[in-house]
Amino acid sequence: xxxxxxxxxxxxxxxxxxxxxxxxxxxxxxxxxxxxxxxxxxxxxxxxxxxxxxxxxxxxxxxxxxxxxxxxxxxxxxxxxxxxxxxxxxxxxxxxxxxxxxxxxxxxxxxxxxxxxxxxxxxxxxxxxxxxxxxxxxxxxxxxxxxxxxxxxxxxxxxxxxxxxxxxxxxxxxxxxxxxxxxxxxxxxxxxxxxxxxxxxxxxxxxxxxxxxxxxxxxxxxxxxxxxxxxxxxxxxxxxxxxxxxxxxxxxxxxxxxxxxxxxxxxxxxxxxxxxxxxxxxxxxxxxxxxxxxxxxxxxxxxxxxxxxxxxxxxxxxxxxxxxxxxxxxxxxxxxxxxxxxxxxxxxxxxxxxxxxxxxxxxxxxxxxxxxxxxxxxxxxxxxxxxxxxxxxxxxxxxxxxxxxxxx
Numbered sequence: 001x002x003x004x005x006x007x008x009x010x011x012x013x014x015x016x017x018x019x020x021x022x023x024x025x026x027x028x029x030x031x032x033x034x035x036x037x038x039x040x041x042x043x044x045x046x047x048x049x050x051x052x053x054x055x056x057x058x059x060x061x062x063x064x065x066x067x068x069x070x071x072x073x074x075x076x077x078x079x080x081x082x083x084x085x086x087x088x089x090x091x092x093x094x095x096x097x098x099x100x101x102x103x104x105x106x107x108x109x110x111x112x113x114x115x116x117x118x119x120x121x122x123x124x125x126x127x128x129x130x131x132x133x134x135x136x137x138x139x140x141x142x143x144x145x146x147x148x149x150x151x152x153x154x155x156x157x158x159x160x161x162x163x164x165x166x167x168x169x170x171x172x173x174x175x176x177x178x179x180x181x182x183x184x185x186x187x188x189x190x191x192x193x194x195x196x197x198x199x200x201x202x203x204x205x206x207x208x209x210x211x212x213x214x215x216x217x218x219x220x221x222x223x224x225x226x227x228x229x230x231x232x233x234x235x236x237x238x239x240x241x242x243x244x245x246x247x248x249x250x251x252x253x254x255x256x257x258x259x260x261x262x263x264x265x266x267x268x269x270x271x272x273x274x275x276x277x278x279x280x281x282x283x284x285x286x287x288x289x290x291x292x293x294x295x296x297x298x299x300x301x302x303x304x305x306x307x308x309x310x311x312x313x314x315x316x317x318x319x320x321x322x323x324x325x326x327x328x329x330x331x332x333x334x335x336x337x338x339x340x341x342x343x344x345x346x347x348x349x350x351x352x353x354x355x356x357x358x359x360x361x362x363x364x365x366x367x368x369x370x371x372x373x374x375x376x377x378x379x380x381x382x383x384x385x386x387x388x389x390x391x392x393x394x395x396x397x398x399x400x401x402x403x404x405x406x407x408x
Contacts (some may be wrong), residue, residue: 054402107120243286262292
């Protein structure tokens with residue numbers, strides 16, 4: 001969820017340092033918002049799904065988080081939140097793993113090989129064993145943003161006015177950074193030793209910022225972008241580079257703002273612009289498979305909808321291909337090494353046989369490989385990257401208690 005708060009000045013920094021080591025990074029951490037913690041939206045190769053089926057969850061409540069693959073079990077096991085409940089299951093069956101006593105819904109789940117972490121709408125954070133036993137409880141400030149980061153020793157959570165680093169061992173606060181600007185996106189760098197934070201005033205006339213932290217909370221780089229509003233997630237690439245979408249312009253009206261996608265090198269104390277491309281839609285999703293950057297989003301102008309995706313070469317300024325659509329692209333784009341997976345949801349069934357389809361795009365040339373209708377998903381999916389489980393893509397319904405398995 002995104003919350004718009006207009007603030008103009010930084011308030012304070014509170015940093016309590018904790019040690020770090022290279023063992024902080026592993027391949028075991030998973031999130032219900034993004035499969036990896038680097039903002040890439042990259043998943044393992046699963047091929048091209050050709051069929052789907054729905055699975056009813058045990059409770060009547062709607063899904064309040066996207067599903068996440070659960071470490072420490074077989075490759076088909078997942079967890080998903082229904083209100084105050086954590087559901088565990090596979091494609092054959094589901095059951096309630098744990099029920100929290102907190103009064104608000106769980107909006108994000110994270111997992112590693114030792115525990116499950118549940119983030120609530122009010123900022124509460126619970127840690128459970130893989131068997132569903134409560135290990136500890138903690139709290140950050142209210143209104144947590146989706147896209148928390150998990151390492152082997154830390155959880156980094158952004159809220160409407162701060163980011164907080166929580167120790168995974170006992171839930172104590174390691175460090176915190178407070179700002180009057182609104183945290184927009186968090187990601188780890190390619191080796192997990194730095195944290196990138198985008199801060200926004202939600203106003204293209206003001207100055208948005210990107211801050212780079214060491215994993216222990218020390219600020220290593222801070223850079224402001226005048227008359228800029230960051231509109232997408234931050235994606236981390238190798239060699240200390242990041243990509244993101246933004247709008248710029250001297251006029252505070254939507255018609256005067258110019259959408260962009262930019263690639264910056266953040267290794268030095270003064271960041272360097274690698275390339276910048278102007279687009280004709282608001283960039284809301286940025287993904288990468290390590291060789292190209294994929295921008296996606298939409299824009300409505302005088303009642304006309306412009307929606308599209310554009311692919312750019314990471315190593316130079318080449319634009320590889322583009323696609324344009326007459327229907328809205330509002331979901332995050334998942335990518336594997338060779339394919340992009342894009343959910344589309346329609347308000348009616350006038351143009352397509354079902355209200356939700358998942359389009360598979362060839363990343364080599366942008367061509368559509370196939371479009372898979374998901375018959376029961378009438379309101380789209382919970383915001384998050386599709387979870388790969390046993391070679392399938394797994395999504396949670398936004399408005400019902402169903403999960404959808406997309407099979408090659």
